[in-house]
Amino acid sequence: MKERIVHFGEGQALVGVLTTVQSALRPELPGLLLLNAGIIHHIGANRLNVKIARDFARNGYPVLRFDMSGLGDSRPARSSEGWEAQNVRDIRAAIDCLAREAGCSHAIAIGVCSGADNIYATAIVDDRLRGLGLLDPFAYPSSVAHARYLLRRAAEPARWFNFARRKTLALLGALGLRKTEAANGRRLPVNDYVRTHPPLEEYAANLARLAGIGVQILMIYTASCSRWLNAPGQVFATFRPYGLDRGLSVRVMGHADHVFTEIATQRELIAGLLTWAARVTPAGAAAADP
Amino acid sequence: MTAFFFGNSDRQLYGVYHAAQSGPGRPIGVVLCSPFGAEAIRAHRILRVLAERLARAGAHVLRFDYRGTGDSAGDGSDVDLEQWQGDIASADAELRDMSGVTRVIWIGLRLGASLAMLAARKPPAGLAGLVLWEPVVRGKDYLAELDRMHHAFMINELDETWERIAARNRQRSKGVRTLEALGFEIGAPLEQALEALDLAKVEKLSAKRVFVVGGEQPAVTAELMAHLATLGAESDSIDTAADDAWNSEQAMNAFVVPRITLDAIVARVESWR
Numbered sequence: 249m250k251e252r253i254v255h256f257g258e259g260q261a262l263v264g265v266l267t268t269v270q271s272a273l274r275p276e277l278p279g280l281l282l283l284n285a286g287i288i289h290h291i292g293a294n295r296l297n298v299k300i301a302r303d304f305a306r307n308g309y310p311v312l313r314f315d316m317s318g319l320g321d322s323r324p325a326r327s328s329e330g331w332e333a334q335n336v337r338d339i340r341a342a343i344d345c346l347a348r349e350a351g352c353s354h355a356i357a358i359g360v361c362s363g364a365d366n367i368y369a370t371a372i373v374d375d376r377l378r379g380l381g382l383l384d385p386f387a388y389p390s391s392v393a394h395a396r397y398l399l400r401r402a403a404e405p406a407r408w409f410n411f412a413r414r415k416t417l418a419l420l421g422a423l424g425l426r427k428t429e430a431a432n433g434r435r436l437p438v439n440d441y442v443r444t445h446p447p448l449e450e451y452a453a454n455l456a457r458l459a460g461i462g463v464q465i466l467m468i469y470t471a472s473c474s475r476w477l478n479a480p481g482q483v484f485a486t487f488r489p490y491g492l493d494r495g496l497s498v499r500v501m502g503h504a505d506h507v508f509t510e511i512a513t514q515r516e517l518i519a520g521l522l523t524w525a526a527r528v529t530p531a532g533a534a535a536a537d538p
Numbered sequence: 539m540t541a542f543f544f545g546n547s548d549r550q551l552y553g554v555y556h557a558a559q560s561g562p563g564r565p566i567g568v569v570l571c572s573p574f575g576a577e578a579i580r581a582h583r584i585l586r587v588l589a590e591r592l593a594r595a596g597a598h599v600l601r602f603d604y605r606g607t608g609d610s611a612g613d614g615s616d617v618d619l620e621q622w623q624g625d626i627a628s629a630d631a632e633l634r635d636m637s638g639v640t641r642v643i644w645i646g647l648r649l650g651a652s653l654a655m656l657a658a659r660k661p662p663a664g665l666a667g668l669v670l671w672e673p674v675v676r677g678k679d680y681l682a683e684l685d686r687m688h689h690a691f692m693i694n695e696l697d698e699t700w701e702r703i704a705a706r707n708r709q710r711s712k713g714v715r716t717l718e719a720l721g722f723e724i725g726a727p728l729e730q731a732l733e734a735l736d737l738a739k740v741e742k743l744s745a746k747r748v749f750v751v752g753g754e755q756p757a758v759t760a761e762l763m764a765h766l767a768t769l770g771a772e773s774d775s776i777d778t779a780a781d782d783a784w785n786s787e788q789a790m791n792a793f794v795v796p797r798i799t800l801d802a803i804v805a806r807v808e809s810w811r
Contacts, residue, residue, distance in 0.1 A: 251543065253541045253542055253543065263541050265609050291579070291608050293579070294576075294721025295607070296721075298609060320582065321539065410698065410699050411697075471696050503696065505692065505696060506695065509720060509721040510692070510707065511716055511721075511723055512711060512716075
């Protein structure tokens with residue numbers, strides 16, 4: 249396995265690690281891009297990007313994990329564009345880099361949360377992205393799913409116990425009888441990342457158009473959105489009216505947290521990503537059978 | 539800022555070099571020793587900011603990933619504290635080679651501080667000082683803390699009891715025991731080494747100057763300070779308990795930098811030049 253540093257983008261400001269296994273390389277395979285999750289640097293939450301990169305490289309893919317402008321080890325952008333437009337420019341520069349350094353005619357991108365959002369924004373303007381691995385992408389809730397969530401909870405006494413335990417601990421903290429993050433100064437005066445969902449009609453129409461030209465789309469939802477989204481059928485039902493069905497794969501991992509913390513869950517995720525990635529083909533080629 | 543790989547090609551280490559920008563006084567190098575696991579991810583931006591500030595103040599700085607961590611070769615299953623101490627020595631040699639400095643300061647954060655102190659039992663010539671920032675003094679306590687934080691995080695994120703989570707993992711692992719903490723595997727060699735880690739029992743220290751940046755356990759810091767005195771090190775400490783918010787799950791999604799602490803460390807490096 250070979251890993252080397254690459255610099256690319258405007259002023260060579262972006263830094264990434266290109267992973268290849270020369271003996272396993274297959275020219276027909278796409279390159280793989282791994283994106284930042286939030287502001288976590290390019291190794292990914294729980295070093296997940298490194299693990300994905302090495303497993304994909306062993307299976308013949310050239311893989312680039314990199315930092316967007318101003319994150320990790322990349323320098324800030326000089327342009328005055330907004331960060332959303334800059335993110336798209338950065339990802340397109342990374343696709344250029346994969347083409348230049350590894351000869352890839354097309355690419356897959358995998359990203360968690362904001363990474364998934366950035367992949368979507370890039371895919372609608374760059375048709376070299378032929379596979380979108382969206383981990384906890386935009387979720388459009390349904391009342392049926394919420395009812396299902398409540399019913400499942402009601403049927404599991406352990407969850408009630410857990411709920412009561414958390415409330416009790418919170419109450420003890422509020423009464424000053426238990427040390428909390430707020431009490432020891434670790435509660436920070438910052439807001440969590442707030443995602444602005446595009447309107448469902450717009451999101452679904454764009455994905456349907458991409459699926460129509462053969463782009464493979466994978467959506468994996470974790471426990472972080474189980475309150476409102478908890479069954480693959482729910483996602484298909486949401487998107488089918490917009491013509492999005494073929495080319496869409498959906499998985500709900502209710503036993504996984506938002507950043508795939510447990511080692512066994514990481515392995516399960518990577519195995520699933522490898523299986524899905526085999527479906528991705530260049531523009532104009534027929535998709536392989538799942 | 540230059541990212542590069544160094545060391546043997548089959549177990550190369552990832553490093554980022556920040557060349558000195560200016561500054562009067564004798565040339566000096568600084569090796570930044572990262573924490574482990576989730577703390578390393580939380581600290582990444584902070585160490586980049588510290589490196590940039592030190593470089594602006596005239597120091598040549600190298601931050602790097604130990605083997606089996608970050609972008610460096612290997613995985614977490616077969617690493618231990620001895621190897622990581624060797625990686626600090628390799629980083630030190632690389633920095634001297636790149637920059638030409640002959641005097642180097644090691645700054646370690648959390649487990650990185652512990653590793654720096656252990657590695658300083660047999661340091662290269664010209665180790666100009668050690669900065670131990672919220673050091674992990676006792677490995678047993680650290681393992682227990684990691685375990686507690688892992689349980690609390692998973693229970694909160696999955697909204698399940700620990701018994702249920704553990705049962706599922708036993709089933710998935712098919713009986714193979716894997717110790718893990720907040721997304722990172724702790725292999726048997728590392729677990730054993732952490733069990734045995736106790737900075738208050740280190741018998742030798744070649745660094746003559748030690749600056750301890752204390753965390754939220756003043757009693758542990760005081761014990762370490764007393765031990766450093768018995769080792770003959772010229773040492774002092776500051777309390778930064780009010781500035782330790784970087785080490786929280788919430789800080790993972792915020793550009794939090796402990797400014798007071800960084801001010802103190804940069805000032806200390808300048809005074810040791």
